[in-house]
Amino acid sequence: MSPQQGKSGKPERIDAATVAKAFDAHARSYDKLVNANPGYHEHLRLSAKRMGLRDGGAGLRLLDLGCGTGASTAALLDAVPQAEITAVDASAEMLAQARRKSWPPTVRFVHGDAQELDPVKFTGPYDGILAAYLLRNLSDRNAALRRFRELLRPGSPLAVHEYSVRDSARSRMVWTAVSWGVIIPMGRMRTGSADLYRYLWRSVLDFDGVEAFTDRLTAVGFEDVRVQTVPGWQQHIVHTFLGRSPGVPAGPDPDAPTPPDGLDLTK
Ligand SMILES: C[S@@+](CC[C@H](N)C(=O)[O-])C[C@H]1O[C@@H](n2cnc3c(N)ncnc32)[C@H](O)[C@@H]1O
Numbered sequence: 001m002s003p004q005q006g007k008s009g010k011p012e013r014i015d016a017a018t019v020a021k022a023f024d025a026h027a028r029s030y031d032k033l034v035n036a037n038p039g040y041h042e043h044l045r046l047s048a049k050r051m052g053l054r055d056g057g058a059g060l061r062l063l064d065l066g067c068g069t070g071a072s073t074a075a076l077l078d079a080v081p082q083a084e085i086t087a088v089d090a091s092a093e094m095l096a097q098a099r100r101k102s103w104p105p106t107v108r109f110v111h112g113d114a115q116e117l118d119p120v121k122f123t124g125p126y127d128g129i130l131a132a133y134l135l136r137n138l139s140d141r142n143a144a145l146r147r148f149r150e151l152l153r154p155g156s157p158l159a160v161h162e163y164s165v166r167d168s169a170r171s172r173m174v175w176t177a178v179s180w181g182v183i184i185p186m187g188r189m190r191t192g193s194a195d196l197y198r199y200l201w202r203s204v205l206d207f208d209g210v211e212a213f214t215d216r217l218t219a220v221g222f223e224d225v226r227v228q229t230v231p232g233w234q235q236h237i238v239h240t241f242l243g244r245s246p247g248v249p250a251g252p253d254p255d256a257p258t259p260p261d262g263l264d265l266t267k
Contacts, residue, residue: 016113019137020090022196023068027093029190030069036186039232044075044132046230047161047240051128057083060127063151064088065114066134070098072161073107076130086122088112115144117151125153132161136207145220154247158222164239166209171236175204178233210239217243 023030034040053060057080064073067087076085085107089095095109112121114131115138129148138144148158165171179201187197208216210227217225222243230238 015139016090016115016137020092022199023089023091024093025193026187026191026196027069027091027097030094030097031071032190033183033186034071039230039234041071041075043230043232043234043238044072044161045078047132047159048072048075048079048130050228050240050242051079051130051157051159053080053083053128053157056081060084061125062086063122063126063129065129065131065148066090066137067098067109068094068133070101070103070109072130072132073098073103073109074101075132077104077107082106083127086110088114088117088122090114115139117147122151124151125156126151127153127156129156129158130161131159133163135160135162135213136203142216142220145217145222149221149245152245153249154245155249156245158217158243158245160213160217160241162207162213162239162241163204163237164207164210164213164241165204165237166207167211168236172205174233175237176201179204213241217241221246 053062060080060083062076062080062083062085064076064085064087067073067089068091070087073085073087076083081104083106087098087107087109089098089109089111090113092111095111098109110121112118114134129152131148135141135144145158152158163175165175179197184194184197184201188194207213214225214227223246225241225243227242228240229236230240
């Protein structure tokens with residue numbers, strides 16, 4: 001990718017089509033790079049579990065936004081193997097890599113822009129949304145988050161799995177050292193171009209700090225907002241931001257007949 005450089009030398013916020021093109025160009029090498037990152041898959045699984053979805057996901061409809069080659073989709077599936085998962089990405093090549101893997105029939109991949117989820121293609125309500133390493137790339141984060149909230153059933157979780165280093169000098173330093181010492185050279189070696197990985201470095205530095213992002217989630221209407229980090233070198237660098245759409249989750253029907261002891265009519 002060639003993210004446009006602003007006068008400051010920083011990349012300007014780029015549109016979905018430009019981001020998608022960048023990921024298209026790197027799709028084939030993406031899995032090799034993330035597999036070399038210790039904890040990448042484990043941390044995604046942690047964020048998926050932190051959503052607190054119940055009953056192995058039976059009867060639940062979930063969205064994995066910015067699913068890429070399916071690493072976050074696999075993490076959701078690991079947490080809730082029986083859920084129906086719609087995985088969305090703007091990059092056709094990243095989706096092609098995802099589709100080459102083996103998935104149960106309850107998982108489907110859809111080409112689309114998470115910034116503008118089409119109401120015809122994406123009919124809520126959903127019972128949970130995971131957005132892993134997506135938010136940084138969106139041009140209007142508040143509008144996108146509001147749309148995610150609208151798509152969720154009342155009381156359902158959003159998990160944003162994302163880098164956030166702005167609030168900590170140590171985190172910024174470690175992130176810059178790992179980016180320039182490992183990620184950017186490895187990206188250049190595997191793909192011949194380091195543009196996407198330089199953009200990754202810069203976009204993480206530019207992204208909201210933990211406090212600003214949790215405030216943003218609250219400001220757009222999420223409730224019960226909280227944040228947890230992950231273990232490993234990514235501690236205080238990668239976070240799970242959690243929130244719930246407002247309202248109380250639908251409980252059992254009060255008019256339903258009382259089942260005899262030991263018989264659960266909801267199963
Ligand atoms: C860093 S990858 C993460 C992929 C996956 N979630 C994971 O955890 O491995 C970010 C993905 O977000 C996708 N993306 C970026 N902007 C998007 C948008 N506006 N709509 C949908 N997908 C987008 C990119 O194409 C890319 O596949």
